[in-house]
Amino acid sequence: MFFKTATLFQLKETVDFDKLEAALAEFPLKEVDSQDEFSFGSMPLVRNSETWSLRSNDCLLMRFGKEEKNLPSSVVREALEEKVAEIELIEGRKVGRKEKADIKDELIFTMRPTAYAKRSDVWMHIDNKAGFIAIYSTSANMIEQAFKHLQTMLGSFPMTPLQAQVSPSATMTHWLLMNDVPASLETGATCDIQEPQTMDKAKIAFTNLEPLSEDVTRHLQQGMNVKSLALRWTDKINFVLHDDLTIRKVKFDDAIKEAAFNDSQGGGLSDMDATFALASLTTRELFTSLCAWFEIATAEQEQAA
Incomplete structure (x- = not known):
């Protein structure tokens, strides 16, 4: 899956993929009952198929769904x-x-x-090697329901939000003020900044403007901080990084998409498998970079300590 948005969480321990895959079909999404507000459950990766997950590179791809009564x-x-x-x-x-x-x-x-039932879904993958789960959403409600479903299937699901030892906002602000963007990054054409102290937290959104330009840095010198910043990483992904470390407006490079197309055997699941293989490896590399930029201790580092 070439996702367009993602929220990353760190795993506290390795997930048993065999147990999880067995549970996916046992807890499917069901039609919402007449008096329930919504239902939530696992969904096949492709409609009307029996494929509930894909594995690649010690990663597991899944899809969950929500059906809710649409009562405006x-x-x-x-x-x-x-x-x-x-x-x-x-x-x-x-x-x-x-x-x-x-x-x-x-x-x-x-x-x-008698209300209309509306369905929505959320995709995610677990990376046991790097120790994180990427949920392809920034919706707090969908993320909460996804974790509840994982806990229901496995009994528990130990995870934690990314614990940055340095403020992402302060770090990105420093990048622009000091023209000290990491070598693997290039700034894009959008940047949102805001007042950190005032009650109303005045915001300024810059579009189609180089974030390293004087128009932006002048406000930063006056005390405003970066809220979000468009970036290009290692010629592989363009994305907007927010100060809560959510990743939005993701666009994978055409070379990666072409490589996935060439690796595919043709067909829905084959295309998905080839895409996931490349996307999961790329996301793992990006996660490692995020840990370095914002001093996030990886699972391997915590175990070594």
Whole structure:
């Protein structure tokens, strides 16, 4: 998978791939029940197939899904306003806050079974060699549900957010102020900066402008910090790195895509296998670089200590 966005987490221990693969089909995504808000579960990598995962380079690719009742708040609000107006007209009294809340709950209970069910998915891969999991999303809700599902399947899933020993924002700010960007990186054409101290945290978004230019560095010299920065890494990936270390707007180089195409035997799963083989190795290298740039202790370093 050539992902477009990713959130990385470190593993505290190696994951048993055999156990996890066996559990994927045992906890599939099911249709959401009439009164449930959503359901969450494993999904085959390709629709109507029995392939639940792929392995390559000591990495495991998976796909989870969420089905939820699409009950727009505007529809609920309109129904609530109509019901309240009806009560006030017929009974000649004001409807209080608590009664409104009770009516709203009752309306949701009544309307949810007939609401449209919408499906969404989230892809991820676990890298046992490098000790991280990459979830191809920045949605806090989808990430939370993915970890809950992993815990359900395995009993536990020990992980932790990337623990940078130096501030990513301060580090990226230093790169631009001192023109000291790591040799493997080139700055792109976008940069977001913000005030670190003020209550409103004023922000400035620069687009189609070299981040090392005076227009940007002048604001940094006045105390603003980098919030996100477009980067190109080792001629392999373009991406935007945020100060929480999420990676967005990822674009793999055409040479990598061409290599994956040449390695494929043709067909959906074959194409996916070839793509994942190259993407997982590239992501592993990028993870190693992130650890070096922001002084993140890898699993191997922690074990050695």
